[in-house]
Amino acid sequence: METKPVLEVLDDEDNYLEWSVRVKTYLMAQDLWDIVEATNEPPTPKNEAAFKAWRKMNAMALHVIQVSCGPDTFSDIMEITSARNAWETLAENLTGESDKKGNINGGVKIYDKLNEALKIGDWNAAKEFLKLHPNAISAKITGRDKTAVHVAAEAGHVHIVEELVELTSAENLGIKDDMGYTALAWAASNGNYRIAECLLGKNKDLIGIAVNAGPIPVVLALYNGHLELGRYLYVLTPLEILEANNGTDGASLLYTAISNKALDIALDLVRRCPDLAFARARHGGSALLALSFMRDCFPSGIRLVFWKRWIYSSIHIQSACAIEELRLTVQKLPGNGCNDKDTSASGIKHLYEMKLAHFLSNELLRCMTEVISIANHQQRVAGRVYDAILRATKEGNFEFVFEIVKADPHLVWCNVKNSRNIFSAAVHHRHAKIFSLIYGLDMKKTLVDSVDSFYQNNLLHMAGMLAPSTSLNDIPGAALQMQRELQWFKEVESIAPPKVLAYLNKEGLTPREFFTENHEDMRKDGEQWMKDTATSCTVVGALIVTIMFAAVFTVPGGNDQNNGFPIFLHKKLFMVFIVADALSLFSSSTSVLMFLGILTSRYAEEDFLESLPRKMIIGLSTLFFSIAAMMTAFSTALFLMLHEQSWIFKPVICLASIPITLFVLMQFPLLIDMAKSTYRPGIFDRKMKRWF
CATH class of the missing domain: 1.20.1310 (5 helical Cullin repeat like)
Structure with a gap:
């Protein structure tokens, strides 16, 4: 068999791709490729006939490889006597990794230029490379087994992905990288709507290709918070895919949709396939368990001020048709990217979104409870119903617990x-x-x-x-x-x-x-808290007592030297001063006595239930009243003395009231909280009607 030298000469990694293709073709034509591709060991000299045949073919193949190498590359294999080893050495030196089967592997150096061009979005450079190397469109061009479409999709270059999709086949779009991701999986993870649309336009089957033993694209999109892309992929995902493998993918989608508050998807999916309520997701969770965590998706999980409660209650959703109508209303409302000037608009939009989420959650829960009410014990265990009820109870998710136990009161035994x-x-x-x-x-x-x-x-x-x-x-x-x-x-x-x-x-x-x-430690902490608060307030109360007592004997304007009566005795404002002074003195004295009672208390457990809080409430109330009366007395006295100099006494009164006002503002919330906690009707609804 005559061998002829190959015209392509291997100089460096730049032309390795073309060289390897041509040499491989030539060796195959000469029936020599099996020597290079063989994975088994060559025959030993003991088998003389087989060994001579192998040695001859090996020498012919090695000669072809040698004569097609340039000086630099030939020096790398000059001492090698095996054609297979020579081929692998060149592949390793020029591509970065050995090819045991003679194929051209991904992640090789010859694709560095293409990889870099795709990453930075230089389509002109990428197009020129693909013209020279057409096979690179389907090759794995990185060390992570990514194709050109993978790299462009992960980088988010829509225009390049569109060009590559035109050049490659639909089958090539389903190639996975070393993590098991297709290009669509990367687009779903990154939330690139246009790339996903482009890829699915060429190959709709990509919608069902999962990451290795992992999620399908729609789950990836929702998991990463890309709700609009998730809705698009959900519409295109056949129900057969979601119901396959005991509904694992469907359950994973349902769990992820609930966890990321894509409740419209979750509700539609449960209505289409109620059995998914009991199916387990890939990680072992269930849809019902996911919903049990979502306390803020139900009215009991929110706290609104009165005006927000009024707006919230005025929003009505009565049917499924109203869902889309409300969503359109939400989209039209201002509030996206709002600044300080339109925070009210943003707040109203938030209330609309909240109302929509609550409606969807209630509908979703209702659909699930219908299935749960007719399920047997095994189905409930499989769907983690008991775990979900226990979790919802721990989270304080009242609506969730109530609806489920109302459907079957025996479920109170979670x-x-x-x-x-x-x-x-x-x-x-x-x-x-x-x-x-x-x-x-x-x-x-x-x-x-x-x-x-x-x-x-x-x-x-x-x-x-x-x-x-x-x-x-x-x-x-x-x-x-x-x-x-x-x-x-x-x-x-x-x-x-x-x-x-x-x-x-x-x-x-x-x-x-x-x-x-x-509760021993809590009792001690409560005792210390009471004593510290009472001590601070006692100092303030005692100071007011001292001031108000002295003020009676140093009345504004002084006394008449003849009869000892105050000069302003017959003025109405003077009587206001006297009454305010007396009230401040008496109330502050009462306050001091209450706080002293707290300091000398025995601090038994039962005292914390009503005795100690009542003393604190009386003490704080009288202290606040004494401060107000003291301010009244001070203002009246100042006006009596400087009534013709209003430009002086008005700002002085305002400045003098600042520290006292701050004290009241800091301590008044404590008084309100203590009064509510002690004297409200109760923290429980004893009038609860029979609910099943």
Whole structure:
């Protein structure tokens, strides 16, 4: 067999692609490529005939490779006697990695120029490279096995992706990189709507190609917060894909849509495929579990000032048709990128969006509860229904808990194995609205009497546990926190049978003993807080007493030297001064006495329930009143003395009121909070009607 030299000479990595293609073609034509491509070891000299045949073909193939190399590249393989090793050496030296099968691998140096051009968006340079190397359009051009379309899509160059899509085949668009991502997967992750549209215009099957054992493109888009792109991909995703593999992809989509508040997608998907409510997502979560976390998607999870509540209540959504209408209304409202001048418009838009989210959440929950109400125990376990109820109770998601247990009241036992019910969790996490549901049940005595199997705690023991910090953060001061804890304990105690009060848990403690042990540190903190507050206020009250007492004997204008009566005795403003002075003196004295009573209190647990808060309320109220009366007396006295010099006394009165006003503003919220906590009707709704 005669071998002829190849005209293409290998100089460096710039022409390696063309050289390798031509040499490979020539070797195949001469039946020599098998020597280069072979992965098994050559025959040994013991097998003389086979060895001689292999040696001859190896020499012929090696000669072809050698004569087609330039001086520099020949020096790299001059000492090599194996054609296969020579080929791999050249591939490794000029491309950065060895090719065991004789193919041209991605991530090679010859594609560096193309890779760089695609990254910076230089289509002219990329086009010139592709003209010289047409096969590069489908090659893996980076060390991460990315094709040209991958690189352009990841960089976000829409115009380049459009050009590349025209040049490549539909099948090539489905090539995955080393992470399992197609170009569409990168576009979905980055939220590039136009690139996704372009890719799907060439190959609609890309919509169902998942990342290796991972999410499909629509899930990637929603997971990364690209809701508009997610809606576009969702419309194009066939239901067959979402229902395949026991609904894994559909459940993943549903979970991700709920978690990222694409509630319109979630609602439509549940309506189309109700069984997805029980399907598990790839990571093991379920749609119901995702919704249980979303407290702010329900009305009970928000707090609005009165004018926002009024606007919120005036927005009505009564049908599914109103959803799109409301969405269009939201889009027309100003508020995107708002500045200080249009914050009110932004606030109104936020209320519209909130109302829409609440409507969608309620509809979604209603659809799920319809499925749950007819499901068996195995389906509920698979769909993590019990976990979802427990989580919603911990989060304080009232609407979620109420709708589900209303569909099936037996679901109040969210953990049958441990005999735990939703009211145990509600008490432990201090969610009064959820606990109030117990008043709508006939079996509340049974629920209070139930004991968990691990710690042997009944419901009253749960009330004796220290509340989580998240439940106490909204309560100012350790004393009020201690008061709230006592209120919870007393409320549960009021509906507990007598035997529950004496029941011993695993630690051998009754509920009351358990409460005392867990709240000892809080009681000490509450005592210190009360003493510190009372001490500060006592100093202020005593100062006012001193000033007001002295003011009576140094009245404005002085006294008549003949009869000792004040000179301004018959002026009406003088009588105002005297009355204000007396009121300030008496109220400040009362305040000091109340605070002294706090300082000398015994600080027993029961004192924090009403005794200590009542003394603090009276003390603060009389202190504030004495400050107001003192300001009145000061202003009146100043006016009596300088009534003809208004330009002096008016600004002086204003300046003098600043420190006192600041003191009132800082302490007045405490008074309001304490009064609400002590004298409000109750933190529970005892008038709850039967709800099933």
